[in-house]
Amino acid sequence: MSQQNKGVQISGAEVAQHNNKDSCWIAVRGKVYDVTDFLEEHPGGARLLLKCAGRDATEDYDAIHPAQLIEESLPDSAFKGTVDPSELDRPKLADKSVRNAQKEGKKDPDSPPPLSAMLNVRDFEKVAERHLAENSWAYYTAGADDEYSKAEAELAYRKVLFRPRILRNVGRVDTRTQILGQDVSLPIYISAVGIAKFAHPQGECTLAAAAGREGIAQLVATRSSMSIESIMKARTGGPQQPIFFQLYMHKDAKISDATILKAVKAGVKGIWLTVDSPVTGKRERDERLKANVDVGEQNDKIGGKGKPVQGVAKTLSSTVSPYLDWDTISYIRKLTNLPLVIKGIQSVEDAILAHKHKVNGIVISNHGGRSQDTAQAPLLTLLEINKYAPQIITDKKMQIFIDGGVRRGTDVVKALALGATAVGMGRPFLYSMSSGYGEAGTRRMIEIMREEIEQNMALVGATKISELRRELLNTSRLERDLTTFIAKL
Missing domain, CATH: 3.10.120.10 (Cytochrome b5-like heme/steroid binding domain)
Incomplete structure (x- = not known):
């Protein structure tokens, strides 16, 4: 300036x-x-x-x-x-939605319970609901329309049962793996989340600090509330701590170019292009609270008296480009040779196309149920790939990630057994640092997930991730929801 x-x-x-x-x-x-x-x-x-x-x-x-x-x-x-x-x-x-959630709009003035009392991921969610500002809670938790897809993402994991193997020496369980060539201690990563400042003043920087100390990867959003430079400086795991960049292509190509090059210069380990939200879904929980704010003065000023009010999500997504196609992959590759991941695969057909375009990875995701309601659960899409295109899973040239609905270590183990490399978690990480918990809260949540993953790997009879295979699962209930039609490519 x-x-x-x-x-x-x-x-x-x-x-x-x-x-x-x-x-x-x-x-x-x-x-x-x-x-x-x-x-x-x-x-x-x-x-x-x-x-x-x-x-x-x-x-x-x-x-x-x-x-x-x-x-x-x-x-x-x-x-x-x-x-x-x-x-x-x-x-x-x-607007309360743009206030520090630790200062404004608390629903419950009581102090949050000690971290020692937090026994599972949902405990953090319950506390966050009491202590986050009302509009912050609505923005984080909202799904599209009737939130059917949001609920189905979790339900899909309940439909898959374990078939444990016994009399295997499980005295030592190893959860280490690699994400795009980067070493991590757990097969989970922090999904891209928007406006993490709503949960904690240092937002994504707090997540980066916790991730470094626990040895997990982080995916940073284009619309992070902290700069990519400050997030990289907040790393506690050294320069090799894996931070990837989630990209929304901007309607203005020059802005997209500058965003990509800025992330590359900052030192991110890969670009994850989001493709499942060319337009923003109708998140009524978010929009309803916004609509309750008296905005008559602002409407008068812009000559739009009586215009409907947009929620936080639509407000922030207005510049996202709806003009993406498969040529976008080659466009990005002209700007950087970093690993490229396509985030938002929702069908086996598109997984096959992504594999043909030789991307380094895909994320099976329906945007946390926040874009199109009644879109099928990510785990169902993973099962679809497992059945109709198993060559993608066995090829290993393209890693497969999945997010949405993961709340337990059992969920992670099931996804890995179906061919996923690692599992992303978004909302739970936001809840973990809210209510004043900060970095300690996030580390406690990671510790809980670590314990559950290790325990359930041992119970199913696996000592390392490569031993997790589909035969350890009973997927018959989820298979009832599988499509019987696969389009010719």
């Missing part, structure tokens, strides 16, 4: 005059920016900026964005000077 106005001191009264769509100024950490020309380009829409017009936007901005993003997004001419924050008003309609 240009320093041409570095010494210019602006009064709070002057900033307050620029409070409409024709002249919109905002202040962030004492710096004043003219965002008038940026209103229609803002990923969250003009409404969010106009809510802060002529006021101090620091709290709302910092709750979601990396600190330096504003200066990277605006031209030099947008910086007008500095202002004393005490002279400014804060937005009168400050």
